[in-house]
Amino acid sequence: xxxxxxxxxxxxxxxxxxVQDLEVLAGELRSxxxxxxxxxxxxxxxxxxxxxxxxxxxxxFDFPDDKLVWDVGHQAYTHKIITGRKDRxxxxxxxxxxxxxxxxxxSPYDAFGVGHASTAISAALGMALARDLDGGDQAVIAVLGxxxxxxxxxxxxxxxxxxLGRNLIVILNxxxxxxxxxxxxxxxxxxxxxxxxQYNRAKRDVEHLLKSIPHIGGRVYRTASAIKDGVRTALVPxxxxxxxxxxxxxxxxxxxxxxxxxxxxxxxxxxGPILLHVxxxxxxxxxxxxxxxxxxxxxxRFDVKTGECPCRKGVPTYTAVFSQALQQLAADDADIVAIxxxxxxxxxxxxxxxxxxxxxxxxxxxxxxxxxxxxxLAAAGKKPVxxxxxxxxxxxxDQILHDVCLQKLPVVLALDRAGxxxxxxxxxxxxxxxxxxxPLPHMTVMAPKDExxxxxxxxxxxxxxxxxxxxxxxxxxxxxxxxEEFSLLPVGKAEVLRGSGSLALLAVGSMVHPAEExxxxxxxxxxxxxxxxxxxxxxxxxxxxxxxxxxxxVRAFVTMEENVLAGGFGSAVIEALGEEGISxxxxxxxxxxxxxxxxTREELLALCGLTPEAxxxxxxxxxxxxxx
Numbered sequence: 001x002x003x004x005x006x007x008x009x010x011x012x013x014x015x016x017x018x019v020q021d022l023e024v025l026a027g028e029l030r031s032x033x034x035x036x037x038x039x040x041x042x043x044x045x046x047x048x049x050x051x052x053x054x055x056x057x058x059x060x061f062d063f064p065d066d067k068l069v070w071d072v073g074h075q076a077y078t079h080k081i082i083t084g085r086k087d088r089x090x091x092x093x094x095x096x097x098x099x100x101x102x103x104x105x106x107s108p109y110d111a112f113g114v115g116h117a118s119t120a121i122s123a124a125l126g127m128a129l130a131r132d133l134d135g136g137d138q139a140v141i142a143v144l145g146x147x148x149x150x151x152x153x154x155x156x157x158x159x160x161x162x163x164l165g166r167n168l169i170v171i172l173n174x175x176x177x178x179x180x181x182x183x184x185x186x187x188x189x190x191x192x193x194x195x196x197x198q199y200n201r202a203k204r205d206v207e208h209l210l211k212s213i214p215h216i217g218g219r220v221y222r223t224a225s226a227i228k229d230g231v232r233t234a235l236v237p238x239x240x241x242x243x244x245x246x247x248x249x250x251x252x253x254x255x256x257x258x259x260x261x262x263x264x265x266x267x268x269x270x271x272g273p274i275l276l277h278v279x280x281x282x283x284x285x286x287x288x289x290x291x292x293x294x295x296x297x298x299x300x301r302f303d304v305k306t307g308e309c310p311c312r313k314g315v316p317t318y319t320a321v322f323s324q325a326l327q328q329l330a331a332d333d334a335d336i337v338a339i340x341x342x343x344x345x346x347x348x349x350x351x352x353x354x355x356x357x358x359x360x361x362x363x364x365x366x367x368x369x370x371x372x373x374x375x376x377l378a379a380a381g382k383k384p385v386x387x388x389x390x391x392x393x394x395x396x397x398d399q400i401l402h403d404v405c406l407q408k409l410p411v412v413l414a415l416d417r418a419g420x421x422x423x424x425x426x427x428x429x430x431x432x433x434x435x436x437x438x439p440l441p442h443m444t445v446m447a448p449k450d451e452x453x454x455x456x457x458x459x460x461x462x463x464x465x466x467x468x469x470x471x472x473x474x475x476x477x478x479x480x481x482x483x484e485e486f487s488l489l490p491v492g493k494a495e496v497l498r499g500s501g502s503l504a505l506l507a508v509g510s511m512v513h514p515a516e517e518x519x520x521x522x523x524x525x526x527x528x529x530x531x532x533x534x535x536x537x538x539x540x541x542x543x544x545x546x547x548x549x550x551x552x553x554v555r556a557f558v559t560m561e562e563n564v565l566a567g568g569f570g571s572a573v574i575e576a577l578g579e580e581g582i583s584x585x586x587x588x589x590x591x592x593x594x595x596x597x598x599x600t601r602e603e604l605l606a607l608c609g610l611t612p613e614a615x616x617x618x619x620x621x622x623x624x625x626x627x628x
Contacts, residue, residue, distance in 0.1 A: 002028040002031065002032055003028070004017075004021060004024055004025045004028055005025060005028040005029060005032055005081075005086070008025070008082060008086065010082070010083070010084055011058050011063060011082055011083055011109070014055060014058040014059050014082060015058070015059055017059070019257055019258050019261065022052075022055050022056075022059065022257055023052075023257055025055065026051045026052055026055060026257070026285075027285070029051050029055075029078055029081060029082075030048055030051055030284075030285035030286065032081065032086075032089070033047060033048065033077050033078075033081075034048075034285075034286050034304055035304060036089050036090050036092065037077075037092065037299070038301060038302050038303070038304045039090070039301060040090070040091075040092045040093050040094060040097075040301070040423070041093060041298075041299055041300040041301055041423060042077070042092055042093055042100055042298070042299070042423075043073075043074040043075075043077070043100060043297060043298050044077075044283070044286070044289055044296045044297075044299055045282045045283035045289045045293045045296035045297050045299075046074035046075045046145065046175075046282060046297060047074065047075055047076065047077035047078060048282070048283050048284050048285050048286055048289055049075065049145075049173070049175050049254070049280040049281055049282045049283065049284050050075040050076075050078060050143075050145070050173055050254070050280060051078050051284075051285070052254060052255045052256070052257045052260060053143070053171070053173060053254050053260060053278060053280065054075075054076075054078040054079050054082070055078065055082075055257065056257060056260035056261045056264055057141065057143075057264065058082060059261055059264075060261060060264040060265055060268060061139055061141065061264070061268065062139075063083075063109055064108045064109045064111065065138055066138045066139040066140070066141065067111040067124065067127050067138060067139070067140045067141065068109070068111055068141050068143070069111050069112045069114075069120045069123050069124040069127070069140075069141065069142045069143070070102050070112075070114055070120065070143050071114065071117060071118065071119060071120035071121075071142065071143060071144045071145060071148040071154075072101070072114055072115065072116065072117045072145070072148065073100070073101035073102045073114040073115060074101075074145070074297070074298075075143065075145050075173060076101070076102050077089075077092075079102070079109070080098065080102075080107075083107055083109040084107065084109075085098050085106075085107065093423035093424070093425070093598055094423070094598070094599065095597065095598065095599030095600070095603045095604075095607075096599075097598075099425055099598060100423065100424055100425065100598065101113070101114055101115045101424075101425070101427060102114055111127065112124075112127075113427075114427070115424070115425075115426075115427025115428060116391070116392065116395065116427060117147065117148050117151050117154075117365045118144075118148045118149075118150075118151030118152070118153040118154040118157075118365060119153060120142035120143065120144055120148065120154075120157075120170075121142050121144070121153075121154055121157030121158055121161060121170055122153060122156065122157040122160075123142070124140050124141065124142035124157075124168060124170070125140075125157055125160060125161045125164070125166070125168060127140045128140040128161075128166045128167060128168045129164075129166065132166060139167070139169060139268060140167070140168055140169065141169045141170075141171060142157075142168070142169070142170050142171070143171045143173055144170065144171065144172050144173060145172070145173035145174070145175065145280075147342050147364060147365050148365065149172065150342060150363075150364025150365045150366060151364065151365040151366055152366055152368060152369065158170070158241075158244050158246070159244060161245070161246075161273050162244040162245025162246055162273055163245060165245060165272050165273065166272075166273065167271060167272060167273075168273045168274070169267055169274045169276065170246070170273070170274065170275045170276070171275075171276045171278060172250075172275060172276070172277045172278065173254060173278050173280055174251065174277060174278065174279050174280070175279075175280045175281060175282040175293075176282075241275045245272075245273055246272075246273045246274060246275040247270065247272060247273065247274050247275070248275050248277065249263065249267065249274065249275070249276045249277065250275075250276055250277025250278060250279075251277040251278065251279045252276070252277065252278050252279065253278075253279060254278035254279055254280035255280060255281070255284060260278070263276065264276075282297075283296055286307075287307075288306070288307025289307070292307070294345055298424075314479070315476040315477055315478070315479045316451065316476065316477060316482075317474075317475060317476050317477065318416070318451055318454060318472045318473060318474070318475070318476075318477055319346070319347065319348040319416055319474075320348060321451040321454055321455060321477060321482065322347075322348050322387070322414060322416070322454060322458065322472065323348030323349065323351050323352060324351075325454070325455040325458050325459070325486075326338065326348075326349075326352055326385060326414075326458065327351065327352050327355055327356075329458065329459060329462060329486070330352070330355075330356055330359065333383065333462070334359075335381065335382050335383045336359070336382075336383045336385065336462065337359045337360070337361070337377055337382050337383065337384050337385070338352050338353070338356075338359065338360045338361070338384070338385050338386075338387060339360075339361045339362075339363065339370050339373060339374050339377075339384055339385070339386045339387070340360075340361070340362050340363070340370070340386075340387050340388075341362075341363055341364065341365055341366055341367045341369075341370045341388060341392065342362060342363075342364050342365045342366075343387070343388070343389065343392075344360075344362050346389070346416070347387035347388065347389070347414070347416050348387065348416070349362075349387050361373065367388060367392050367393065367395040367396040367399075368395060368396045368398070368399050370386055370388070370396065371386055371396040371399035371400055371403060371404060371411070371413075372399045372403045374386045374404070374409075374411045375399070375403040375404050375407065375409050375411055378404075378409040378410050378411050379407070379409055383410060383412070383462055384410075384411050384412065385412045385414055385458075385462070386411060386412065386413050386414065387414040387416060388413065388414070388415060388416070389415070389416050389417040389428070389430060390415040390416065390417055390418040390419075390430025390431075390432075390433045390471065391417065391421075391427065391428050391429065391430045393413060393415055393433065394432065394433075394436065397436060400413070400437075400440065400443075400467075401440055404467045405440045405441055405442045405443050405467050406441075406442075408442050408466060408467065409467065410464065410465040410466055410467070410468075411467055411468075412458075412461045412462060412468045412469075412470060413467075413468065413469040413470065414458070414470050414472075415430065415433055415469055415470065415471040415472070416472060416474070417430050417473070417474045418430040418431075418433055418447070418471040418472060418473055418474075418509070418510075418562070419431060419473045419474070419509070419510050419562035419563070420562060420591075420596060420601050420604045420605060420608070421474045421601070422474070422598070422599065422600055422601045422604065423598050423599065423600070424598065425596075425597055425598030426595035426596060426597060426598075429595075429596055430471075431562065431563050431564050431591050431596065432563070432564055433445075433469065433471055433563065434447075434471070434508075434537050434561060434563040434564075434567075434568040434569050435563060435564055435566060435567035435568045435571075436567075437469050437537075437538070438537060438538050438567065438568070438572060439567070440467070442466060442467050443467045443468070443469060443538060444461070444464060444466060444467065444468045444469070444491065444536070444538060444539065445468075445469045445471065445536065445537040445538040446460075446461070446468070446469070446470055446471070446489075446535055446536050446537065447470075447471045447472065447508050447509030447510070447535070447537065448470075448472055448509065448535075449495075449507075449509065449512035449513065449533045449535075450477055450478045450480035450512075450513070451477030451478070451480050451482065452480040452481060452482055452483065453480070453489075453535075454470075454472050454477075455482065455483075455486060456486055456487045456488070456489055457470050457489060457535075458470060459486035459487075459488060460488045460489045460491070463488055464491065471509060472509070472510075473509070473510045473562070474601075475601070478513055489535065491536065491539065492536050492539035492540065492541055493535070493536070493541050493544075494506075494532050494533060494534045494535055494536070494541040494544050495532070495533040495535060496530065496531075496532050496533075496544075497512070497516065497531040497532065497533055498516070498519060498529070498530050498531040499530055500528060500530060501519075501527075501528035501529045501530040501554075502527075502528060502553050502554060502555050502556075503522070503527060503528070503529040503530070503554070503555065503556055503557075503558065503619070503623065504529070504530045504532060504548050504554055504556070504557050504558070505518060505519055505529050505530065505531045505532065505558050505560060506532050506534055506545075506557055506558065506559045506560065506573060507531065507532065507533060507534065507559075507560040507561075508533075508534045508535070508537060508559075508560070508561050508569050509561070509562060510562045511560040511561055511562055511589075511610070512531075512533045514560070514610070514611070514612050514615065515531050515560050515615075516531050517612035518560075518612045518615045518616050518619065519531050520612075521612060521613065521616035522616055522619060522620070525616070525620060527619070527620070527623055529558075529619075530548070530554075532544070532548075534569070537568075537569050537572060538572070540572050540573070540576050542576045542580065545557075545573065545576055545577065545580075545582075546580050546582065549577060549580075549582045549584045550582070555585070555626060556584065556585040556586070556587065556622070556623070556626060557573060557584055557585070557586045557587070558586070558587045558588075558589060558615075558619055558622070559573050559586065559587070559588045559589065559590070560589045560590070560610075560615065561588075561589070561590045562590070562591070562610065563590055563591060564590060564591045564592075564593070565588050565590040565591060565592060565593070566593060568590055569590070570586065570588030570589075570590060571588070573586060573588075574586055574588075585622075585626060587618065587619065587622045589609065589610065589615055589618060590608075590610070591608050591610075592608070596608065
């Protein structure tokens with residue numbers, strides 16, 4: 001039964017509801033989310049934890065005139081449902097459906113588009129400054145959560161906002177987790193605050209006590225408030241935020257609707273930067289998610305009764321193969337260390353950390369720090385492997401360039417989830433890494449055709465003692481046989497898989513096996529095609545390209561990559577031919593100059609024209625043009 005939810009037509013209805021009705025609605029929203037996300041997949045556990053907070057915000061504030069900015073957006077499903085997207089929620093994260101994150105193009109209630117962590121305070125502060133320049137008085141609210149305070153940009157925003165002193169509300173939804181458990185000194189600090197239920201009472205008591213001193217009480221309180229050392233921090237827990245210029249309130253029970261509403265009504269009238277610390281339970285209301293919040297942080301389809309996902313048997317994922325290979329290599333080399341940015345489970349490093357706890361470092365949502373930390377380890381003689389999703393490595397571009405490549409330090413970037421990742425959409429597709437890594441001096445960039453080659457490439461990367469990026473896709477491998485031993489690959493050398501034909505299909509990484517299927521379809525149409533697994537995007541096998549281009553009977557090249565065409569692998573081939581003075585027709589197949597939406601990987605490959613069928617048709621037209 002979702003009686004109240006069925007009657008809900010928009011945010012204004014939230015304001016009209018009693019607290020009792022809102023508490024009933026909270027339960028209905030949780031059931032609605034669980035039922036729908038079980039069919040589409042999504043970020044369930046974070047959104048289950050913010051139901052009451054979201055309802056309280058919409059009960060008190062006037063969105064979209066007031067501005068609500070969600071950090072990352074993992075927590076925003078209730079926000080989506082009550083802002084006119086209830087009837088489309090069943091399309092969550094599907095092709096043509098509503099997105100999994102707040103999206104400015106989807107709703108006026110989505111004040112800022114998100115997908116990567118720790119951006120909310122900076123964006124909200126920008127909106128607050130614009131409001132003040134325009135003479136407005138709207139409230140601007142940033143909701144943090146899922147480990148956002150482990151990221152450096154959040155502190156940059158706090159620092160600037162506290163200094164400027166503008167009216168800004170920052171709500172810290174503290175559930176103690178990002179995907180896995182939060183790490184670091186800030187997490188420990190927040191844990192201590194959560195363990196001080198007497199905090200607010202003590203703060204009020206101190207204020208009341210000082211002000212009650214006859215004649216001088218007001219001056220004593222103002223003096224105490226101005227003290228900038230440990231005395232004030234001792235009197236006022238939460239003093240870190242106070243010292244940064246914020247008025248700190250909390251921690252509050254984030255599931256206590258009456259308390260949340262009352263507090264937010266008071267906060268709305270306050271001036272200056274406010275930080276409201278709210279404690280919630282990730283996965284609240286759905287027992288499987290409460291027991292395993294990391295599993296339900298981002299989950300595929302699952303059975304509502306059991307919480308179990310459909311079994312995937314047989315072929316291991318690239319992530320699992322990477323994890324096992326790294327452990328195996330580390331067993332024989334004590335200098336190998338691993339670094340992750342709040343993703344030990346997602347990147348496969350959880351098992352490595354359990355086996356080698358002293359050699360595995362989770363730095364929180366801090367990719368920039370992760371890369372420079374690795375550079376420091378490498379400078380001291382270690383062999384660091386930084387496991388990141390491709391999309392998140394973008395956040396550390398300066399560190400890769402300046403701290404790793406400039407100094408020629410042996411850091412291995414293991415870029416998981418490269419290429420089209422599916423339902424998380426454009427904020428998470430890893431389709432730019434060939435292009436942004438290829439220009440960096442001293443960087444080697446490689447991509448395996450299958451999970452067996454991934455093992456050998458990891459061993460090769462660790463042997464080079466130089467900057468290396470190893471890029472591999474999300475999901476299961478192709479079923480290649482895995483050998484126990486490793487083979488080191490010759491750097492910059494491709495592998496010819498089919499050696500005859502007047503057309504050469506040059507494929508890299510996840511496009512190698514589709515290239516072979518494409519060659520089969522071309523053969524049926526009377527076009528004989530060679531297939532080359534290029535392996536290395538940098539250094540490119542220029543020797544092979546020249547030999548193929550000059551060999552009698554090879555009339556054209558086709559490059560295939562799951563990356564943007566601009567500056568990618570195909571561009572590298574054209575540049576190499578140009579430098580050698582070779583004129584050769586080249587058809588580049590890849591991702592065009594636009595952001596790719598959400599959908600299954602199969603749907604998106606079709607959308608981008610990267611299925612074997614679509615590529616074969618493009619090549620046939622190209623081939624006809626050569627004769628025209």
